[in-house]
Amino acid sequence: MLSSYELRVVIAAGAYERACRTSTLHLLNPADFSPLPPKEDDKKALIAMYEQRMKPDKPGRPVYEEARNRKSKCPMCGVGSVRQVDHHMPKSIYPYLAAVPINLLPICSDCNFAKKDKAPTCYAEQTLHPYFDDVDDDRWLRARLITRSADGQAFEAKPLDSPANWLIEFYVDPPESWDTGHAERVRQHFKTFKLADLYEDQAADDLPGIEGSIEEAFQAGGAPDVRAHLLGLARTRARQYKNSWMAALYEALADNDWFCSGGFRQVAAG
Structure with missing residues (x-):
């Protein structure tokens, strides 16, 4: 069943990357990143696939480890030690992005808790993406x-x-x-x-x-x-x-x- 979504995940990943590069994540329609409501079980399966495949000794674990090891300090706050991996766009709303590597960010426990499963609804609500948003050239x-x-x-x-x-x-x-x-x-x-x-x-x-x-x-x-x-x-x-x-x-x-x-x-x- 999940293999039937492979092409949709690839398309969704491309749309997501373009939105990251143009700071237009708020324009992404959740309906384009999830099975339709009648297929709620498929949505749950996509999310579960991420959770299962990223466990230790599972095939997806190297992807998880690569994301977590990108930084030793949390890129969201610059203070906490990276302990977890977060979905920049929450997998509960955008399940096609659940296992997309550029949607997986290293993060500390406190920042992960503070962010929660929120998606931006306007330009200003987009939190910074450490892979695409460089704001350190200027002092702010x-x-x-x-x-x-x-x-x-x-x-x-x-x-x-x-x-x-x-x-x-x-x-x-x-x-x-x-x-x-x-x-x-x-x-x-x-x-x-x-x-x-x-x-x-x-x-x-x-x-x-x-x-x-x-x-x-x-x-x-x-x-x-x-x-x-x-x-x-x-x-x-x-x-x-x-x-x-x-x-x-x-x-x-x-x-x-x-x-x-x-x-x-x-x-x-x-």
């Missing part, structure tokens, strides 16, 4: 250090101030050369995978570890040396990955007079 990830008073109001803390609390906020800041649609896709990706929360958690873990080197810079030359030290860290991280959350973090800290003038001690204390 930024961060800022926000200080708050006791009543919760944000204010620009000055040197020697003691704000009631603080937070690091990560956000998408697309370059002016991007068109609106491209920028919205990156924002959608950022939102879908909850990258702001993820990077804030990473920053909270990272800051205590760099307090010692910041203190040394401060003792050597005050705020200017702290700023230079942080910018050096940012450049190092950006050389490896332009939109590294660490590059964005260190630049934001270097840009904050309160932090560089001693506020780093309060931040490191949590």
